Amino acid sequence: xxxxxxxxxxxxxxxxxxxxxxxxxxxxxxxxxxxxxxxxxxxxxxxxxxxxxxxxxxxxxxxxxxxxxxxxxxxxxxxxxxxxxxxxxxxxxxxxxxxxxxxxxxxxxxxxxxxxxxxxxxxxxxxxxxxxxxxxxxxxxxxxxxxxxxxxxxxxxxxxxxxxxxxxxxxxxxxxxxxxxxxxxxxxxxxxxxxxxxxxxxxxxxxxxxxxxxxxxxxxxxxxxxxxxxxxxxxxxxxxxxxxxxxxxxxxxxxxxxxxxxxxxxxxxxxxxxxxxxxxxxxxxxxxxxxxxxxxxxxxxxxxxxxxxxxxxxxxxxxxxxxxxxxxxxxxxxxxxxxxxxxxxxxxxxxxxxxxxxxxxxxxxxxxxxxxxxxxxxxxxxxxxxxxxxxxxxxxxxxxxxxxxxxxxxxxxxxxxxxxxxxxxxxxxxxxxxxxxxxxxxxxxxxxxxxxxxxxxxxxxxxxxxxxxxxxxxxxxxxxxxxxxxxxxxxxxxxxxxxxxxxxxxxxxxxxxxxxxxxxxxxxxxxxxxxxxxxxxxxxxxxxxxxxxxxxxxxxxxxxxxxxxxxxxxxxxxxxxxxxxxxxxxxxxxxxxxxxxxxxxxxxxxxxxxxxxxxxxxxxxxxxxxxxxxxxxxxxxxxxxxxxxxxxxxxxxxxxxxxxxxxx
Amino acid sequence: xxxxxxxxxxxxxxxxxxxxxxxxxxxxxxxxxxxxxxxxxxxxxxxxxxxxxxxxxxxxxxxxxxxxxxxxxxxxxxxxxxxxxxxxxxxxxxxxxxxxxxxxxxxxxxxxxxxxxxxxxxxxxxxxxxxxxxxxxxxxxxxxxxxxxxxxxxxxxxxxxxxxxxxxxxxxxxxxxxxxxxxxxxxxxxxxxxxxxxxxxxxxxxxxxxxxxxxxxxxxxxxxxxx
Numbered sequence: 001x002x003x004x005x006x007x008x009x010x011x012x013x014x015x016x017x018x019x020x021x022x023x024x025x026x027x028x029x030x031x032x033x034x035x036x037x038x039x040x041x042x043x044x045x046x047x048x049x050x051x052x053x054x055x056x057x058x059x060x061x062x063x064x065x066x067x068x069x070x071x072x073x074x075x076x077x078x079x080x081x082x083x084x085x086x087x088x089x090x091x092x093x094x095x096x097x098x099x100x101x102x103x104x105x106x107x108x109x110x111x112x113x114x115x116x117x118x119x120x121x122x123x124x125x126x127x128x129x130x131x132x133x134x135x136x137x138x139x140x141x142x143x144x145x146x147x148x149x150x151x152x153x154x155x156x157x158x159x160x161x162x163x164x165x166x167x168x169x170x171x172x173x174x175x176x177x178x179x180x181x182x183x184x185x186x187x188x189x190x191x192x193x194x195x196x197x198x199x200x201x202x203x204x205x206x207x208x209x210x211x212x213x214x215x216x217x218x219x220x221x222x223x224x225x226x227x228x229x230x231x232x233x234x235x236x237x238x239x240x241x242x243x244x245x246x247x248x249x250x251x252x253x254x255x256x257x258x259x260x261x262x263x264x265x266x267x268x269x270x271x272x273x274x275x276x277x278x279x280x281x282x283x284x285x286x287x288x289x290x291x292x293x294x295x296x297x298x299x300x301x302x303x304x305x306x307x308x309x310x311x312x313x314x315x316x317x318x319x320x321x322x323x324x325x326x327x328x329x330x331x332x333x334x335x336x337x338x339x340x341x342x343x344x345x346x347x348x349x350x351x352x353x354x355x356x357x358x359x360x361x362x363x364x365x366x367x368x369x370x371x372x373x374x375x376x377x378x379x380x381x382x383x384x385x386x387x388x389x390x391x392x393x394x395x396x397x398x399x400x401x402x403x404x405x406x407x408x409x410x411x412x413x414x415x416x417x418x419x420x421x422x423x424x425x426x427x428x429x430x431x432x433x434x435x436x437x438x439x440x441x442x443x444x445x446x447x448x449x450x451x452x453x454x455x456x457x458x459x460x461x462x463x464x465x466x467x468x469x470x471x472x473x474x475x476x477x478x479x480x481x482x483x484x485x486x487x488x489x490x491x492x493x494x495x496x497x498x499x500x501x502x503x504x505x506x507x508x509x510x511x512x513x514x515x516x517x518x519x520x521x522x523x524x525x526x527x528x529x530x531x532x533x534x535x536x537x538x539x540x541x542x543x544x545x546x547x548x549x550x551x552x553x554x555x556x557x558x559x560x561x562x563x564x565x566x567x568x569x570x571x572x573x574x575x576x577x578x579x580x581x582x583x584x585x586x587x588x589x590x591x592x593x594x595x596x597x598x599x600x601x602x603x604x605x606x607x608x609x610x611x612x613x614x615x616x617x618x619x620x621x622x623x624x625x626x627x628x629x630x631x632x633x634x635x636x637x638x639x640x641x642x643x644x645x646x647x648x649x650x651x652x653x654x655x656x657x658x659x660x661x662x663x664x
Numbered sequence: 665x666x667x668x669x670x671x672x673x674x675x676x677x678x679x680x681x682x683x684x685x686x687x688x689x690x691x692x693x694x695x696x697x698x699x700x701x702x703x704x705x706x707x708x709x710x711x712x713x714x715x716x717x718x719x720x721x722x723x724x725x726x727x728x729x730x731x732x733x734x735x736x737x738x739x740x741x742x743x744x745x746x747x748x749x750x751x752x753x754x755x756x757x758x759x760x761x762x763x764x765x766x767x768x769x770x771x772x773x774x775x776x777x778x779x780x781x782x783x784x785x786x787x788x789x790x791x792x793x794x795x796x797x798x799x800x801x802x803x804x805x806x807x808x809x810x811x812x813x814x815x816x817x818x819x820x821x822x823x824x825x826x827x828x829x830x831x832x833x834x835x836x837x838x839x840x841x842x843x844x845x846x847x848x849x850x851x852x853x854x855x856x857x858x859x860x861x862x863x864x865x866x867x868x869x870x871x872x873x874x875x876x877x878x879x880x881x882x883x884x885x886x887x888x889x890x891x
Contacts, residue, residue: 058818058822059818059846061848061850061851061854252817252818252819252846253818255818255819256818256819256821256822259819259822260822320819323766323817323819323820324765324766324767324817324819324820325765325766325767325768325793325820484725484726484728484729485726486723486724486725486726502722503722503723504723524723525723528723528726531726532727622768622769623768628731628771628774631771632727632728632731632732633728635726635727635728636728640728
């Protein structure tokens with residue numbers, strides 16, 4: 001029998017054992033990884049470019065590298081397609097045979113099915129007062145009589161006289177551009193001023209448009225919102241998978257990668273900076289003009305939010321100490337760093353404004369949520385849940401706000417679920433199950449209608465995060481699983497069955513409805529993974545409520561890329577949070593990104609962020625003496641002990657038989 | 665008066681159905697009818713936990729159920745412990761256990777600890793976020809033959825090989841068991857640990873196996889005495 005090797009494809013997270021001698025492309029096809037291959041293995045189209053990761057990966061216990069493929073170096077056929085800007089480690093998947101363990105990254109361009117990144121920008125109502133403003137000045141050309149005044153002094157004096165800007169500094173690199181710019185523009189020039197403190201750009205003539213970029217770096221997805229700072233409108237949005245995914249799917253494994261590989265931190269920092277530059281390059285495509293050779297330079301301001309681990313890696317701070325108890329970050333306060341110091345390709349003299357960190361794992365992204373949702377101005381007791389790879393919670397009102405973070409694991413994002421996948425075409429995103437017949441109806445991303453209303457191929461491929469929440473909530477409502485999460489057998493349907501190991505599972509889609517020719521099922525282990533994740537969220541909320549002496553919530557707001565797509569009813573039915581009337585569950589979209597945009601459009605929001613980040617009380621839940629008991633009870637659906645009168649009422653109205661078993 | 669069989673059945677089912685009151689009642693009845701504490705523990709409570717382990721493996725029980733079973737077991741154990749005679753099973757039975765530095769998760773560790781308690785081991789529980797050297801010192805101080813290291817996070821897990829190395833350098837006969845979500849059989853082998861348990865419930869399974877072994881040993885000794 002042929003040897004088998006471990007192969008992992010990122011960012012899809014698909015893994016499996018592959019026989020020696022198979023090509024990477026064959027392995028990708030076998031494991032259901034989307035990889036472009038137009039020419040069909042002929043090494044002609046050059047579409048199937050992949051990156052071979054080098055090094056040892058602790059979490060996967062796998063040593064990957066170019067030495068595990070044959071031929072060792074790219075062949076002539078491959079070299080025709082591989083360009084220097086592709087970066088190191090790039091090969092054509094169809095030309096490489098597998099002869100050892102491999103970790104392979106599939107770049108955005110090589111992916112056949114484009115990820116649906118769900119971080120759309122919503123309208124914000126906020127007064128415009130950006131940190132960066134442009135001032136146009138017209139000068140009388142100097143004569144020999146003006147010899148005693150330099151151009152620098154001339155500009156500073158004019159800005160003070162005409163606009164009241166006192167004590168301005170000149171960025172050194174910008175200063176070097178001053179004299180040619182004044183003369184090029186016929187003694188008319190536009191000065192970009194940061195925070196009424198520093199001149200960060202000189203442009204000949206009159207320029208009135210000013211751009212800024214708000215960035216949200218998530219553990220899994222990154223997004224940039226290009227904003228016109230004179231109108232506050234979003235001009236363009238670009239997103240991508242976080243290019244650090246190959247180094248670990250969750251923050252902990254990335255921190256470990258930095259701890260166990262000598263150049264790990266640098267590698268990941270470079271990857272995310274290159275990723276951000278790619279976003280910048282794409283996002284400015286809308287505003288490109290011939291005058292500007294480096295289009296990114298039209299961006300004069302950038303605000304950025306991320307969780308604490310992404311923050312540290314982005315800034316090149318060793319993440320080791322935030323990875324372990326007592327989780328101390330290198331810095332909490334906000335930072336202003338020159339774009340050129342980080343190699344970010346916007347105006348090199350511009351500042352990158354890094355929002356502050358709250359505490360430990362509750363990072364700048366949660367500060368973004370905080371300043372966007374503004375609980376601190378409200379009377380209502382609001383619970384904000386930012387669901388991502390990590391769950392972050394805010395609870396409070398104008399008197400007091402608490403925050404915490406809980407490890408929900410990747411189940412909500414479709415990872416570690418048997419047929420889990422990210423939100424891409426072919427993913428099942430919505431599910432309904434008939435409580436009588438136990439027959440499902442589902443909706444697939446990329447198809448307009450429920451599967452029962454589609455003629456022809458449905459081509460389901462897997463289940464994404466919102467689909468998992470839906471299907472498990474529906475299974476509970478239909479009595480396929482009980483409140484402990486256990487499957488109920490003998491329901492008189494062939495959809496509930498035992499797999500080859502005798503473990504129960506529910507068939508959501510029969511093989512003929514799929515593009516993978518296998519039944520798509522929800523297993524007992526999938527239900528367990530979801531119970532752990534939702535139990536963690538509920539426990540976080542409950543312990544914060546206990547700490548604040550709160551017994552009832554006025555409102556629950558679901559934030560985050562994924563939070564925006566969860567079915568509200570399904571999340572309440574599962575008990576992801578304590579009981580509230582369904583109309584009080586609100587989906588608020590990517591609030592972290594909204595916060596970054598607000599800080600971009602109004603500089604007072606930056607001060608507010610700084611103050612509120614210190615004002616919020618961080619609650620550590622894992623060390624709470626009742627954590628274990630609460631967590632245990634919260635794993636049941638919707639809960640072992642707590643009452644859910646609102647959910648009960650809802651289900652009664654729907655005529656769902658399960659309603660009678662819920663404590664009201 | 666209930667019969668011995670009825671009492672054992674009550675203890676066993678009390679654990680399986682996570683019924684603390686039944687376990688307490690069964691334990692009190694065992695004492696009332698003059699049963700040996702060890703017999704009530706091993707043939708009643710442990711037998712119940714063995715079934716719980718099986719239910720977990722079949723995915724019928726999950727973490728909440730296991731934790732509730734554990735509570736029920738402790739309810740019985742607390743009553744029975746003072747009525748146990750010293751057993752001679754040929755093992756001294758001392759164990760050092762804790763969650764490694766940088767980690768505050770201890771559900772898994774506590775479940776494993778419970779099984780050692782049940783088995784009559786002397787347990788030196790160092791708690792959570794335990795400095796690496798403290799494991800080494802505690803093992804030396806107590807001369808325990810078993811050390812159990814737990815971690816829930818990859819970042820803290822990588823402290824484990826350092827502890828293993830230090831303990832084994834001083835005394836290669838000490839058995840070391842590691843456990844927690846990020847650990848694996850391969851890592852245990854690579855680091856020279858003697859045993860491995862992926863998560864709380866697997867650890868429990870491992871510990872049950874060990875206790876089942878002790879239980880059989882006890883049964884043999886009893887048989888020898890009689891024979």
